[in-house]
Amino acid sequence: MADSLDPKKYHIFNKNHKLALFLSIFVFLAVSIPTIGYWYYNFALNRPSQTSKEITFEIKKGQLVSQIADNLYGSGVINSKFLFNFYAVSTKLDRNIQAGLYVIPAGTSIKQLVDQFQTGKMDQSITFLEGWRVEEFARKAAATFENVDYYEFINYAADMEGYLFPDTYVFNNNITAAEMVDHLRDVFDSKTKDLLSEEYLRNSGLTVKQALTFASIVERETSNSDDRSVVAGILIKRWKEGMKIEADATTQYVVASNYNDCNTQNLTCAKPSDFKVIDWWPRDLSVTDLAIDSPYNTRKNVGLPPRPISSIGISALQSVINYVNSDYYFYINDTSGTTHFGVTLQDHEENIAKYLNN
Numbered sequence: 346m347a348d349s350l351d352p353k354k355y356h357i358f359n360k361n362h363k364l365a366l367f368l369s370i371f372v373f374l375a376v377s378i379p380t381i382g383y384w385y386y387n388f389a390l391n392r393p394s395q396t397s398k399e400i401t402f403e404i405k406k407g408q409l410v411s412q413i414a415d416n417l418y419g420s421g422v423i424n425s426k427f428l429f430n431f432y433a434v435s436t437k438l439d440r441n442i443q444a445g446l447y448v449i450p451a452g453t454s455i456k457q458l459v460d461q462f463q464t465g466k467m468d469q470s471i472t473f474l475e476g477w478r479v480e481e482f483a484r485k486a487a488a489t490f491e492n493v494d495y496y497e498f499i500n501y502a503a504d505m506e507g508y509l510f511p512d513t514y515v516f517n518n519n520i521t522a523a524e525m526v527d528h529l530r531d532v533f534d535s536k537t538k539d540l541l542s543e544e545y546l547r548n549s550g551l552t553v554k555q556a557l558t559f560a561s562i563v564e565r566e567t568s569n570s571d572d573r574s575v576v577a578g579i580l581i582k583r584w585k586e587g588m589k590i591e592a593d594a595t596t597q598y599v600v601a602s603n604y605n606d607c608n609t610q611n612l613t614c615a616k617p618s619d620f621k622v623i624d625w626w627p628r629d630l631s632v633t634d635l636a637i638d639s640p641y642n643t644r645k646n647v648g649l650p651p652r653p654i655s656s657i658g659i660s661a662l663q664s665v666i667n668y669v670n671s672d673y674y675f676y677i678n679d680t681s682g683t684t685h686f687g688v689t690l691q692d693h694e695e696n697i698a699k700y701l702n703n
Contacts, residue, residue, distance in 0.1 A: 390432055393452035396421050400451075401515050404462065406444040410434065413442065413462075423455055433459050446470060448515050472513040473529070475658035476564040478598065479506050481625055482529075482656070483522075490520055498522040507561045507653020508533050537662060545666050551581075554652070556665050559584075561653035564661040565594035565626065567676075572684040573664035579673050579686075581665070588674075590643040593630065598654040599639040601625045677701060 400422055404413055410433050414426040423429050432455060433439040442462040446469075449458065471489045473482050483498035501523050502509060509526065510533035516525060539545075541553050549556065563577050583590050601624070627634075635642075641650040673686040675693035679700035687693040 390428065390456040391454045392424070393454055394422055394424060396449075396451050396453075398451050400449045401468075402447050402449050404442065404444050404447070408444070410439040410442065417458070422449055422453070423458065425455070429455050429459070432456065438463060446515055448517060468515050468517055470513060470515045473509070473511045473656065475511045475661065476655045477511060478601075478625055478655050479503070479509070480601075480623075482509055486522065486525055490516065490518060490525075492519055493522045493525060498526065502526045505530055507557050507655065507657055509656055510536055511656040511658055536659065537657075540659070540662050540666050549666050549668065551665070555649060556662065557657060558649050558653045560657045560662040560665045561655045562590070562592045562594055562650075563664055564657055565597070565655050566592055567678055567684050568682060569684055570660050570664075572676075573661060574667055574669040575671055575673065575686065576676055576684065577664045577668035578670050579676055581668055582670070583674065584649060587647060589645075589647050590649070592643050594626070595641050595643040595650055595654055596630055596635055596637065597626045597628070598650075599637050599641045600627055600630065600634050602641075 400420055402417070402420060402422065411426075411430060414423070414429040414433075417423045417429060418426045433442070436459075438459050442459075447461065448468045449461070453461070469489060471485060473485060477485075479499055479502045482502070483493075483495045486493045486498055487495040505526065509529040512532065514528070514532075516528075541556065546553065546556065551559070559577060559580055562580060563573055566580075567573055567576050580590055580592065635644045638645065640646060640648075641654065643650065671686070672688050675687040675690065675696075676684050677687075677693070677696050677700060678684050683700075685696045685700055687696050
């Protein structure tokens with residue numbers, strides 16, 4: 346039956362036709378597969394990662410590219426360890442990967458990532474301490490980042506004393522003073538949101554501003570976490586009873602604020618490095634200092650300062666929100682940092698004689 350089939354009607358292939366078809370398919374595959382593979386390879390290299398947030402990543406000195414790939418994959422920064430390794434090694438870019446700390450934006454592709462690792466770290470870590478005032482933040486920032494100007498920082502943060510959260514941060518070296526201040530304020534709002542809830546404030550009997558102002562004073566007055574809630578209770582009780590708070594830290598804040606007038610200190614104000622010599626919390630207060638006429642000076646005036654006097658950590662804020670009621674009205678810190686409490690003025694004077702005048 347097959348012998349009687351009409352080749353023209355049934356398209357029966359002879360050997361030559363089969364060979365031609367095979368060669369056509371082979372050529373098509375030989376051309377299209379590499380093309381498709383190359384297209385997909387480039388697509389995968391440039392495809393944004395699926396991370397939805399910025400990630401801080403450290404490359405340690407001496408790490409192999411495979412170890413870096415493992416860590417990146419474990420952090421969710423890359424979608425494929427193989428692709429990262431292959432691209433870095435095949436382009437020989439693995440030889441120039443620099444150790445350092447990097448801030449990797451959300452959606453960074455593998456190609457962008459390897460390229461970023463070539464030029465060394467573009468980010469710098471910086472630590473701001475609890476109890477620092479704006480000038481100390483500005484001094485540290487200006488000394489660490491080339492584009493941060495000391496005076497620009499102070500002017501931009503003038504109304505944010507107490508609202509810049511003290512912590513260790515990683516910033517791009519090109520960050521400006523305004524960008525840094527905005528970030529510190531955003532972190533503060535995020536970190537303190539729960540403690541400054543309506544419920545906590547209602548239970549403490551304080552407004553947000555009052556709580557933060559007390560917390561900034563506690564931050565400067567004692568570092569002992571066990572004593573802070575008691576100190577906070579003393580300050581709040583004195584304030585509620587119409588007594589002077591008499592916190593030395595507020596007077597120190599006023600005295601040091603005069604240093605902003607550089608002419609009085611015979612300083613050249615052109616460079617922030619000039620302020621390395623300033624003690625922003627002078628401990629030796631004179632009788633004249635204690636009598637300075639300023640709303641911040643609680644050694645002279647009844648009531649709270651108009652605003653916080655320093656940066657505030659979570660511990661200090663917790664001590665104010667959860668302050669302890671006690672019989673004490675006085676406290677001092679001895680030279681070792683231990684806090685001693687007194688109920689009466691006589692107790693207080695005896696503590697001074699015993700712990701400070703020896």
